[in-house]
């Protein structure tokens with residue numbers, strides 16, 4: 001089952017807020033509700049929210065009562081702005097919307113119904129490509145996983161974070177499908193526990209050997225030896241290779257470097273934002289305080305506690321060993337090689 005798909009005029013999403021205890025599918029027939037679902041993290045993970053936004057824009061075209069091209073384009077602009085505002089850090093959201101808007105810009109699509117059909121076809125294509133791209137990253141990355149290795153993983157980067165298959169977890173999945181025997185240490189990933197709730201659930205279903213660890217235990221395992229590889233995803237990668245990813249990635253990468261453990265970020269080229277020279281300009285989402293003061297709706301801090309809750313951090317490129325993309329593994333100098341794979345489709 002895909003994390004996000006189109007079903008006869010309805011955008012369907014697996015509700016990731018209730019996993020692993022319940023597997024619930026929600027349907028949306030209003031693009032504003034799709035934007036709210038992205039903001040509320042019904043769907044999350046950079047590639048998954050990109051595909052959801054694409055379907056959301058196709059839905060907006062269907063909802064629009066416009067009878068001419070100009071009117072429809074005007075409604076689409078408003079819808080794209082609403083969808084774009086849902087979450088700020090993952091650039092895949094903007095990338096997906098811009099890709100559909102480029103389709104809409106084709107003046108030959110004069111009939112609004114042709115334009116609606118073209119947008120839906122573009123969203124379906126984008127979703128299909130996401131799965132294919134993940135499989136390619138899986139094939140490149142699996143080379144790095146050796147028999148007997150222990151791999152440390154942060155957040156959730158699996159089928160749930162994408163349309164299907166996964167990025168960093170897709171690498172783990174490919175290595176497992178190749179018959180390699182290895183163990184994964186799964187960071188629980190406070191505050192929203194994507195590791196404990198989602199990654200553990202996915203790995204269990206795949207039959208991959210894993211242990212769930214508290215985020216604070218990662219340094220212990222990295223220092224003690226035995227961890228061969230740290231694999232993470234990315235929400236936005238700047239032109240110089242700085243990686244914005246789930247909060248805690250930076251700390252993990254620094255400790256990994258201190259202990260000589262390589263750190264790879266696994267991300268499609270749609271996650272690379274060449275418009276930003278470095279990671280300091282990546283917007284970092286600040287989320288609700290209750291994500292920190294409560295666990296599962298149960299308060300754990302004194303009432304009135306003030307909270308800072310950045311959902312992402314930026315790992316400077318010097319801590320990143322390589323970036324696994326669908327075009328190959330990119331190594332430093334990232335400022336040269338990322339630009340090259342994006343323009344040529346080959347790694348440096």
Ligand code: MRU
Pocket residue numbers: 044045046047090154155156157158161162166167168194232233234235245246247311
């Ligand atoms: O806040 P989330 O759950 O959307 O954050 C997701 C992550 O940080 C993932 O690691 C990243 O999007 C890569 S997922 C393929």
